[in-house]
Amino acid sequence: xxxxxxxxxxAAGIISVSNxxxxxxxxAALRGVTAEFDSGEFYAVLGDxxxxxxxxLRALAxxxxxxxxxxxxxxxxxxxxxxxxxxxxxxxxxxxEMSGMExxxxxxxxxxxxxxxxxxHVIRSVGLDPGLARPVGKYSQGMRQRMSLARAILHDxxxxxxxxPFSNVDVHSAGEMVGLLKTMRDGGKTxxxxxxxxxxxxxxxxxxxxxxxxxIVDRTRRLTADHSEAGKQ
Amino acid sequence: MSSLSSITLATLTKDIRLEWxxxxxxxxxxxxxxxxxxxxxxxxxxxAEESRQIVGGxxxxxxxxxxxxxxxxxxxxxxxxxxxxAYRVSPAPANALFMAKVLGNFILVSLLESLMAPLFMIxxxxxxxxxxxxxxxxxxxxxxxxxxxxxxxxAMSLRxxxxxxxxxxxxxxxxxxxxxxxxxxxxxxxxxxxAARFWIVLLLTYDVVFTTACLALFETVLxxx
Numbered sequence: 001x002x003x004x005x006x007x008x009x010x011a012a013g014i015i016s017v018s019n020x021x022x023x024x025x026x027x028a029a030l031r032g033v034t035a036e037f038d039s040g041e042f043y044a045v046l047g048d049x050x051x052x053x054x055x056x057l058r059a060l061a062x063x064x065x066x067x068x069x070x071x072x073x074x075x076x077x078x079x080x081x082x083x084x085x086x087x088x089x090x091x092x093x094x095x096x097e098m099s100g101m102e103x104x105x106x107x108x109x110x111x112x113x114x115x116x117x118x119x120x121h122v123i124r125s126v127g128l129d130p131g132l133a134r135p136v137g138k139y140s141q142g143m144r145q146r147m148s149l150a151r152a153i154l155h156d157x158x159x160x161x162x163x164x165p166f167s168n169v170d171v172h173s174a175g176e177m178v179g180l181l182k183t184m185r186d187g188g189k190t191x192x193x194x195x196x197x198x199x200x201x202x203x204x205x206x207x208x209x210x211x212x213x214x215x216i217v218d219r220t221r222r223l224t225a226d227h228s229e230a231g232k233q
Numbered sequence: 234m235s236s237l238s239s240i241t242l243a244t245l246t247k248d249i250r251l252e253w254x255x256x257x258x259x260x261x262x263x264x265x266x267x268x269x270x271x272x273x274x275x276x277x278x279x280x281a282e283e284s285r286q287i288v289g290g291x292x293x294x295x296x297x298x299x300x301x302x303x304x305x306x307x308x309x310x311x312x313x314x315x316x317x318x319a320y321r322v323s324p325a326p327a328n329a330l331f332m333a334k335v336l337g338n339f340i341l342v343s344l345l346e347s348l349m350a351p352l353f354m355i356x357x358x359x360x361x362x363x364x365x366x367x368x369x370x371x372x373x374x375x376x377x378x379x380x381x382x383x384x385x386x387x388a389m390s391l392r393x394x395x396x397x398x399x400x401x402x403x404x405x406x407x408x409x410x411x412x413x414x415x416x417x418x419x420x421x422x423x424x425x426x427x428a429a430r431f432w433i434v435l436l437l438t439y440d441v442v443f444t445t446a447c448l449a450l451f452e453t454v455l456x457x458x
């Protein structure tokens with residue numbers, strides 16, 4: 001099933017993007033993106049390299065100021081709504097020289113979270129051991145990605161923005177991460193995953209958002225064979 | 234404890250832990266300062282009176298160059314794995330990060346000074362003829378002047394391609410009044426040639442003005458792309 005963006009009903013969106021343009025010098029990474037995203041949905045953001053996926057995610061996280069247009073999250077700008085946003089980037093956003101627990105303990109302080117219980121809980125929830133003393137720099141790529149996810153969900157945000165969470169992760173670990181994200185979505189969180197591994201999210205994502213050349217060109221309920229072609233029309 | 238002070242403390246503790254484990258900055262600073270002391274003592278071989286006149290300049294230039302090493306390192310570790318973005322998306326105040334970095338650099342440079350000062354005394358055969366205790370406020374205010382501006386300009390040059398070159402280019406010209414105050418105050422105290430009060434007050438004023446300006450502008454620098 002392929003439907004155009006305009007055919008998807010615009011319910012009261014938790015995230016609203018209007019005419020969003022982001023330019024880097026003369027290059028426009030986003031060229032007038034307008035979209036509404038609903039609460040409690042799982043969105044997979046797809047597209048070729050340079051399509052604007054990461055820039056869109058960074059704009060939603062408040063890390064990239066729009067050149068023009070607006071981003072509204074729960075009726076606020078992204079920086080005002082930062083307590084409701086969990087962001088996981090392609091790099092780990094962790095200090096390599098510190099253990100996972102030391103990292104999370106530090107980031108917990110940034111959100112006024114006291115005590116170790118929450119840190120231990122999120123580390124366990126991503127399938128890692130909070131007692132692991134090894135520095136993050138010596139983790140395997142899969143472990144680092146999980147710890148990075150633990151950092152993103154540490155403050156129990158309503159919205160999760162995840163950039164390439166499955167890159168360099170083996171199929172088994174990626175499957176486990178998808179299962180964890182599905183549980184979070186079922187718990188009411190709104191999840192955005194930028195990925196090139198769309199097949200992993202088939203049957204899990206509620207909507208596939210297809211981007212090309214700085215535009216959202218298609219939004220589909222299912223991943224279909226003609227999906228990539230639909231984006232080019 | 235308020236959010237600002239508790240996050241400042243948490244960030245400072247984290248930075249000290251990272252420096253303790255890597256020793257990136259302190260080793261480079263110590264090595265550089267030691268080279269300056271030894272090379273200049275062999276090059277000039279001054280007598281005690283000449284030393285009192287020149288060592289103020291020498292010691293502060295050595296610390297200024299050594300501080301640049303620490304200042305570059307302090308932000309470099311925030312760029313690895315883009316960890317700075319994790320801070321930027323959090324509700325933590327920008328000034329907590331700035332103050333933690335300034336305090337961390339202040340501790341590092343002060344540690345360097347306390348290790349190197351005795352060596353300067355030995356190599357240059359120095360004994361203060363003026364009130365030696367005044368060297369303490371001069372060192373503290375001077376170090377603060379270097380690190381507060383240095384931390385700010387290091388953050389500004391963070392995203393430039395050649396940030397190691399950009400930092401001295403930005404920092405040194407704006408530090409001239411502070412460096413002159415430190416050098417003059419140190420020279421006066423060592424030689425006993427008058428009172429260093431004017432230069433100490435000038436240093437204090439410089440610190441207040443630039444600390445206020447840096448705190449007011451840091452959030453803009455942090456959120457800049």
